[in-house]
Amino acid sequence: MNQHEATGAGTGTDTGTDTVAAATPADERYRLTHNSQIGTVLRDLSWQKCMLSVRTRTGHQFVTSVLHVDPVNRTFMFDWCNADAERQSLMTSEENAFSGLLRGVPVNFMVGQPAATRFEQGPAFVVEFPEKLYHFQRRRHFRARTLVTKGYRCEIRSAGNALLCLDIADLSLSGVGLRSRSVTEEQLPVGTTVARCRLDFRELGKVELDLQVVGHWLVGHDDNAIHHFGCAFVNPDGRMENFLQRLVFALELAHRG
Incomplete structure (x- = not known):
């Protein structure tokens, strides 16, 4: 992720x-x-x-x-x-x-x-x-991919107070993978820390967390290009980690189903 x-x-x-x-x-x-x-x-x-x-x-x-x-x-x-x-x-x-x-x-x-x-x-x-x-995901925590059809979204307030909406691609206890055709690296540069980002997993629940953008890559070209962002959670507490663990488990079950 x-x-x-x-x-x-x-x-x-x-x-x-x-x-x-x-x-x-x-x-x-x-x-x-x-x-x-x-x-x-x-x-x-x-x-x-x-x-x-x-x-x-x-x-x-x-x-x-x-x-x-x-x-x-x-x-x-x-x-x-x-x-x-x-x-x-x-x-x-x-x-x-x-x-x-x-x-x-x-x-x-x-x-x-x-x-x-x-x-x-x-x-x-x-x-x-x-x-x-x-x-082979060389990570501290397992990453669960989301099903595209579910429409899970992340809402982020930029430094200019603009509302940025991105799709959630995957989730682990350490962070979240986001993707968008319209949100670019200029709007979310690597190193940016954003407070109170809203992750909406629809029927599975919603959560607000602080995120830091730690990676960006572009897939595709021209009008078909998709921006992918790797984001790490900033100091989630124990209660939040328990909720994230349940979310990761539910996402993995949905994929296996």
């Missing part, structure tokens, strides 16, 4: 099939199995143009990137491989392991046998979503 939470834990940084196939029990807390969660990570990989290492069952390896994600059909396209040996190995392998970094955080997953397709007049591969995806 934000850079302030990173602890530098070194889990999940290996590449290759063994990384995915032999995940340790400690890694299971980072396992995503819900299609909406997996689709979100794949879209992030595409938007950020992240480079991914692919290793086939026979040990052939090459580098690719996610080109397009289709959440309805639960498939995604990735870049073509021009090397004959690697391409043939990939297209005949039932186990192909992907690994890479998303904003410095390791992502690992396994897919089955892909098919050849076309993307923007060029050759590409298409394959079904993985059954599970490991997104």
